[in-house]
Amino acid sequence: MTKILMVCLGNICRSPLAEGILKSKVFGFKTSIDSAGTAGYHIGEKPDRRSIGIAKKNNIDITDQSSRKFVIEDFDKFDLIYAMDNSNYDNIIRLARNESDKSKVKLILNEIFPGENLDVPDPYNGGDFGFKNVYKMLDEACGIIAKKLNENG
Numbered sequence: 001m002t003k004i005l006m007v008c009l010g011n012i013c014r015s016p017l018a019e020g021i022l023k024s025k026v027f028g029f030k031t032s033i034d035s036a037g038t039a040g041y042h043i044g045e046k047p048d049r050r051s052i053g054i055a056k057k058n059n060i061d062i063t064d065q066s067s068r069k070f071v072i073e074d075f076d077k078f079d080l081i082y083a084m085d086n087s088n089y090d091n092i093i094r095l096a097r098n099e100s101d102k103s104k105v106k107l108i109l110n111e112i113f114p115g116e117n118l119d120v121p122d123p124y125n126g127g128d129f130g131f132k133n134v135y136k137m138l139d140e141a142c143g144i145i146a147k148k149l150n151e152n153g
């Protein structure tokens with residue numbers, strides 16, 4: 001079973017969407033998918049209403065999620081840790097204890113654009129368009145991740 005963690009800054013906008021979208025695309029019980037934030041600003045909160053809204057429009061319910069902070073033990077619990085942007089990536093890498101921890105951390109948009117190290121833009125201070133854009137990017141990236149999981153387990 002591949003265990004995947006999606007990570008952004010607040011765990012209320014981007015990574016809850018990534019979690020919900022990926023869960024909607026994998027079949028059976030081959031995976032365990034969770035999300036976390038590198039900052040603790042919103043611990044215990046539900047996803048942002050704009051993330052809930054765009055997910056709902058796409059028939060995905062993320063209202064049962066609640067924000068938590070990334071912890072060192074996540075390196076032991078997960079096989080793949082997808083950072084939403086370069087700043088999150090650097091924050092996670094800084095916490096890594098060894099090369100094995102580091103090797104688990106990937107930038108999610110490299111699934112679509114390998115090696116380009118692009119960011120999923122932080123939509124928190126923008127309007128609904130930003131969330132629509134984030135949804136589109138994550139839907140495409142998670143489609144690629146899910147295809148690999150569904151093929152390889």
Ligand code: 4NP
Nearest residue numbers: 008009010011012013014124
């Ligand atoms: P997220 O978005 O990292 O995609 O969850 C943000 C949420 C909250 C804040 C920043 C980004 N904040 O500064 O509170």
